[in-house]
Amino acid sequence: MADVAALARVSGQTVSRVVNASPRVDPETRRRVEDAMERLGYRPHRAARALRTGRTQTIGLVAATLASVGNARMLQAVADAAASRSYSLVVSTLGDRRDIAGAFERLREQGVDGAIVLNEATELARGSATPRDLELVVVDSPPDARFTIVQTDHAGGARSAVEHLLGLGHEVVHHIGGPEGSFAAAERERGWREALAAAGVPEPPAVRGDWAAASGFAAAKRLVAEAPTLSAVFTANDQMALGLVRALAEAGCHVPDEVSVVGFDDVVDAADYLPPLTTVRQDFDRLGETAVAALVAGIEADGPRGLPAIPTELVIRASTRRRG
Template sequence: MTTRRVSMADVAARAGVSGQTVSRVVNASPRVDPETRARIEAAMAELGYRPHRAARALRTGRTQTIGLVVSTLASVGNSRMLQAVADAAAARGYALTVVTLGAEGDVAAAFGRLVDQAVDGAIVLNEATERVREADLRAAGLQLVVVDSPRDDRFGVVETDHAGGAGQAVRHLLDLGHRTVHHLAGPAGSFAAAERERGWREALVQAGAAVPPVVRGDWTSASGSAAASALVDAGATAVFAANDQMSLGLLRAFADAGRAVPGDVSVVGFDDVADAADYRPPLTTVHQDFDALGSLAVAALVDGIEAGAAAAFVTVPTRLVVRASTAPPAR
């Protein structure tokens, strides 16, 4: 047995208004007084009314679908951002279409797929932003917001204060008495990795501490594990790793090498993933607010689509979460 879809007419009858008034509420028109709007919204909730997306697209010229462009979903940061964007989009009544750039990093092909699906705009994440900034996307004609990018007048930007968070990590370790802090950096070409490296370097210079050579990973725990031997050889007593996954690899490799954390070497990560408190030892890390990033990115994009709002530039602060992986150096 097929259940009939609740219509605008059903809502209008329940609320005691015209179908045109219900239509105005559905399409967010300001031409409805607050009391009537509340009565209509209550009727919608009571009846379980859901606007017909295709019909609304014909009326408004918008599909209420946004795209998400990402290089890969294999990293924890990108997968958490996907969840945050999906939740924020749903809260604004928008569907989400995800495209990945793939090994070739074909930006034009990725945006072509979004245009074919008639999205109203798109959010671009992290490593994909550099390729998007280099591409000429005027033909796509999409409203864009990028997460983690230098300021660019062509689109809105929402970024984490990566450099500030790195500075917090370095100052924490120096305040504990470490003479310097080694850095396990993220991949070259990543804006987030470059900003975290900049914050690390500037904090050391400001403190008058030596700046050791950078050891580079690729965000994975395996690359963190592989980097441990170079850090042991360098005599590191404190390491700031550019993300928590690489920190996890470091913890394992240091243990295998007989280097106690934090007795012999202190480790600070970045992201504050859900499992960071369950690492052994629990990881001191810089908390990145993925939910705020997703919400702000969606808000900036939807406001641009619906109200023609000016491109936003927003920086989301970070905070250091101190746990058991850091301590004063052994004397």
């Protein structure tokens, strides 16, 4: 670091600020320091810095599974946001064990400064004794004083989906919900109920899946059998909407001529479904960026505990149409 400082004609403290991405360095000075680092082949020594600062600049991520599209998208967003701040990322998945205490312990053994807990794992975090020495940010959770919460406006997105379907003249909007215990699924179901109540529309029984397309297919089979006048369905995610569209096709129901379908998430392939899927876009990149920013703020200072929900956007495609 002293060699870099001498070549760049700055102090060692300025080099440290550049290495740690401090905003307290003007662009020209930052450029000189970065050029000197490049010429000298300087790389920060993470272990030495950890001894000096007490921080490893490593964060953890806890997920029940990475098999779901939403969790995979969040992993990518968190990894990108961490890398942009020169933080490393360690991932711990729960699988069938549902042992979140074990996941936290594995992360602590890796020396992480803090961790982000995703989606289905948040229920376990709320019900467990969380480590006091580990800064935590939880994605999608009811209020909890123990950690910072980052979440999407799931209920607002669901309301926009149902209002869209009601505005197309559908008298009843059915719902395929996500799994029990999922905060996101419960919030999307709440938005569905609120939109129906505000419009004075009867609330049909919801059926439930597990986020996978196969569960949407099975739920749709139930809907077709139990609701012969089915004309509109809001599904809690795009994968279950895909299963729904397949089940409707096998039952001889055309989407959108006979049944309109809206999903949630706007996954990469949603525009290539047949028909292209009307859905609620969830901003995974912004969600991951917000979670990492909140965690780093908590690690390096006193970060925020309550953050506003991240808004969604209704994306209208060809899977919905006016009734009649």
